[in-house]
Amino acid sequence: MSAVQTWLDDFAGRQQQLPGATLPWLHAMRKRAIDRFAAEGWPSQREEDWRHTSLAPLQQATFNTQVVSASAQQIADQVKALRGEENGHWLVFVDGRYEPSLGQLGSLPAGVRLGTLADALSHEADLVQEVFGNETDGSSVAALNLALTCDGAYLHLARGVALEESVNIVFVASGDQIAAFPRNLYVAESGAHGNVVEHYVGRDGNVSLTNTVSRMHVAADARLVHTRLQQEAHESFHLAAIDVEQDGKSYFASNSVSLGARIARHDIATRFDGERAENLLNGVYFADGQRHVDHHTLIGHAQPNCVSNELYRGILADRGRGVFRGRILVAPGADGTDAIQRNDSLLLSKLARSDSRPELEIYAEDVRCTHGATVGQLSDESLFYLMARGLDKTHARNVLVYAFVLEGLSRIEPEGVRRRASNAVRALMPGGSMLGELA
């Protein structure tokens, strides 16, 4: 059982070997984090934030954090297939542990530090501490990540540095019943530019747990694009938290492409700490079988004249279920806020289900906040039109399904990442790889 006690024991056994164990602040924080998890346990559906998502199947599964070495060759092949012809910088973690032999850091411009969290903790712990977060952030799931994390990616872009090529981080869940707790930290100092792609892949049939946290600080005038492609095994559990702090005039984009896992949960929280900052939150998700995908977003408009734009589009087939809850919190004094939120779901079966809930809390004046949610099915008229032009039913359906998420996919940048995301979505459809580009 993935009972709470399992993890308390795991922590007790490993706490002295975890990275940063000799750092008093971190050691103490990890203890407080595991205490929080011990007190709260896994989130239950009695909590408002988890009303639509039950972690009961996760609690019935068994996990450990031991390394079971899957075939190294298989993993290498999987990473190679993912990379394709793409350049850029690649870091690979297998079951939560860094595998330098599978990656390629490439040459980095001056002012860019890219590596692992464990490494950063031993070289620049003070800088790490600033963005590391603490045990009170988010849910008890995020606290468990803090307590048990043994590694993750670390990117620091110094003032004014533009990193042209994408930073790709691959998390491979290679073993059955293995849990991994990656924690990634990305900092873009003033005026810096970068883009980071997190890939989450697994192996068919494996029941794995990925509990991941990515924390970012986007300083004044900086620009950071964060994309995650989640394609884990359909039996696995994927729990993700993304926390972003933005200073004045910064730009941040989050692309969440979530296609795999039995239960995929994403908590995405951004906060504007300065004026005239902007963000784009973009999601494309798919659940079939009895799978479940959940996005919870929280946009903290704490400062005036910031712009946020959310678009989440989901395709739900069979008994698949999609959940979206979008909170927008406009603090007193955050006048001139401009917030747009949309969630559209396409149900491909009568048993598929979508729950969508916008929550706007506005304590400021002169604010523009709009939200909208739609749930629809494939239009018979549109199918007929395409088939009356000679397209067979599968092709016609694929065209309409893919077109539905295209608006979300088209927002993903840069182009290479968008292409990979689009290919991943098309690969979900029978014959979808033959579909080509619709635009």
Place this chain on the structure above:
Amino acid sequence: MLNIKDLHASIEDKRILNGLSLQVNAGEVHAIMGPNGSGKSTLSQVLAGREEFNVDSGEVEWMGQNLLEMAIEERARSGLFLAFQYPIEIPGVSNAYFLRAAVNAVRRHQGLPELDAMDFLKRVKEEMKAVGMKEEFLYRSVNEGFSGGEKKRNEVLQMTLLEPKLAILDETDSGLDIDALRVVADGVNRMRSPDRALIVITHYQRLLDYIVPDYVHVLSGGRIIRSGDFSLAQELEERGYGWVKELEAEQQKQGARA
């Protein structure tokens, strides 16, 4: 080419076609006229394979095959084309993708190699010029934000690209101004050939001034109640559809007596 015998069709238990018979041979242009609700659009949708309609009885022979047993896309690939009265908007799918997918579906069926992007563009740009469509319409979503006239031009464009054996134009003239009507009519007339047939469904005579039909049929109450040559269309224009209703009532009386 097309032989419809005593066709009865309904939707949700509402009978719409009541014993319609019509024979169309290669090279012929037929006009079907009739008042609103007479079954004109139902006929075109049933022929194209719209599944919402139930065919209750009757036969439709198409190029030696039983049309009613063919899938929607097989009908299209074998050369039956319906220009929609209300073309559907498909957000996210560019017109270029749509047109090329349609052309290649038909070409595959005919055993021809698919057109690649370059060959297709060359071809489609020529045809767009002929129907007075700007190139930008290739890169816009199918029919999305098109005006009524632009949608109808797009239907004619599809017809000219697909080169069907039989084209059914369902009220392609509705909502068109006179210039657009001419362009559409020119497009249709260019399609006329000894091995191609056309069925022009219209409420008004005015399109028939440009596309002169060989035969005119008057549809009322789900059946063809009168057939003739072009002069029938002119008669209809003069006497109006009230006359058709009288004709229909008369025929029903005769039918009841017999």
